[in-house]
Amino acid sequence: MNYNYPNKNGYFGEFGGIFAAETLIPAIKELVSAWDEAKNSKDFLDELNYYHKNYTGRPSNLYYAERLTKYLGGAKIYLKREDLNHTGAHKINHCLGQILLAKRMGKTRIIAETGAGQHGVATATVCALFNMKCVVYQGEIDIERQKPNAFRMKLLGADLIPVKDGSRTLKDAVTAAMQDWVSNIDNTYYLLGSVMGPHPYPEMVRTFQSIVGEEVKEQILKLENRLPDSIVACVGGGSNAIGIFHPFIDYKNTELIGVEAAGLGIDTKKHAATLAKGKKGVFHGMLSYFIQDEDGQIIEPYSISAGLDYPGIGPEHALLRDTKRAKYTAINDSEALDAFYKLSELEGIIPALESSHAVAYAIKTAPKLPKDHIMVVNLSGRGDKDIFTVGKIKGVEL
Numbered sequence: 001m002n003y004n005y006p007n008k009n010g011y012f013g014e015f016g017g018i019f020a021a022e023t024l025i026p027a028i029k030e031l032v033s034a035w036d037e038a039k040n041s042k043d044f045l046d047e048l049n050y051y052h053k054n055y056t057g058r059p060s061n062l063y064y065a066e067r068l069t070k071y072l073g074g075a076k077i078y079l080k081r082e083d084l085n086h087t088g089a090h091k092i093n094h095c096l097g098q099i100l101l102a103k104r105m106g107k108t109r110i111i112a113e114t115g116a117g118q119h120g121v122a123t124a125t126v127c128a129l130f131n132m133k134c135v136v137y138q139g140e141i142d143i144e145r146q147k148p149n150a151f152r153m154k155l156l157g158a159d160l161i162p163v164k165d166g167s168r169t170l171k172d173a174v175t176a177a178m179q180d181w182v183s184n185i186d187n188t189y190y191l192l193g194s195v196m197g198p199h200p201y202p203e204m205v206r207t208f209q210s211i212v213g214e215e216v217k218e219q220i221l222k223l224e225n226r227l228p229d230s231i232v233a234c235v236g237g238g239s240n241a242i243g244i245f246h247p248f249i250d251y252k253n254t255e256l257i258g259v260e261a262a263g264l265g266i267d268t269k270k271h272a273a274t275l276a277k278g279k280k281g282v283f284h285g286m287l288s289y290f291i292q293d294e295d296g297q298i299i300e301p302y303s304i305s306a307g308l309d310y311p312g313i314g315p316e317h318a319l320l321r322d323t324k325r326a327k328y329t330a331i332n333d334s335e336a337l338d339a340f341y342k343l344s345e346l347e348g349i350i351p352a353l354e355s356s357h358a359v360a361y362a363i364k365t366a367p368k369l370p371k372d373h374i375m376v377v378n379l380s381g382r383g384d385k386d387i388f389t390v391g392k393i394k395g396v397e398l
């Protein structure tokens with residue numbers, strides 16, 4: 001199987017594509033050609049690398065989690081420390097790439113959607129850095145749930161617009177951002193937060209995130225003189241996972257494992273396990289899997305980690321799953337919460353609740369694997385933002 005996707009129409013096998021209102025097509029076409037030009041431009045890539053190195057602090061460490069490994073008594077576990085990036089997660093990688101593209105296109109106004117607020121904060125950060133006007137759409141309910149991030153975005157100079165339609169959460173924020181884009185095509189760049197949406201976003205965000213997997217390849221060859229046996233990452237829309245997976249796709253001996261959020265259990269209605277439970281559909285500009293009811297209405301996703309509760313998944317993951325190149329599984333809230341504690345206690349690293357899903361998978365499977373099995377876990381972000389959620393569950397007043 002050749003994984004040189006997408007094709008020129010933005011398809012990953014049968015998934016992806018461009019499903020957008022007629023009025024949006026000119027903006028998407030402009031973006032496709034700007035991206036095709038930029039991705040091959042040395043100036044563009046040099047500038048991006050400059051900011052990765054000097055602003056974000058790349059490369060991020062590949063750290064041997066020795067105490068966790070000894071505690072589990074099986075596979076040797078490495079953590080890719082995206083939590084050490086400026087702003088505390090992998091999202092800065094695709095925000096920097098996209099803001100440089102927006103600048104190159106002569107855009108002066110950036111719009112973004114956000115759920116929990118992490119993508120909004122990362123977008124507001126790069127807008128401050130590049131002196132761009134920033135408008136972030138966030139569901140009214142999410143703003144209420146994530147007050148610290150709402151404040152951060154404003155502090156960074158963004159206009160935060162509460163979305164009052166529908167369920168007043170992430171999916172409605174994406175819809176609102178797309179409507180804004182239609183009306184302001186000339187000066188506005190839509191900075192998307194994951195490997196989703198219409199072409200070219202899934203490919204573009206993947207390219208910007210692939211630096212994670214490229215670094216792992218170099219780092220693990222230095223440390224172990226070979227490639228890992230398995231790579232594990234949590235999956236919301238799928239950007240941190242595709243970033244670490246993609247450079248390894250042709251190395252068939254490296255198993256790729258994506259971990260979705262099982263919430264209260266995949267047989268309840270409270271989860272975000274799109275590949276486990278979703279059906280094919282078209283939403284937010286792409287053909288992919290979505291969790292939906294019998295009438296094709298999108299079901300509101302749920303997870304303890306706000307960053308994993310997107311009702312769909314990037315089209316490339318849909319292809320990787322259906323062709324069996326990657327395997328997808330789900331971890332529930334309480335397993336993720338245990339992992340959050342375990343990694344804090346054993347390694348002095350407080351993981352994001354999203355990343356805790358990947359750590360939980362390692363905790364569950366490593367003891368059954370031989371000691372010479374090398375497993376790399378993508379630690380997509382740090383957990384300082386989650387102490388309020390965890391404190392509430394544990395009855396700790398903060």
Ligand SMILES: *Cc1c(COP(=O)(O)O)cnc(C)c1O
Binds near residue numbers: 119308
């Ligand atoms: C947003 C976020 C995720 C989920 O998004 P993906 O696009 O699936 O990577 C995972 N981890 C952290 C820390 C996040 O902030």
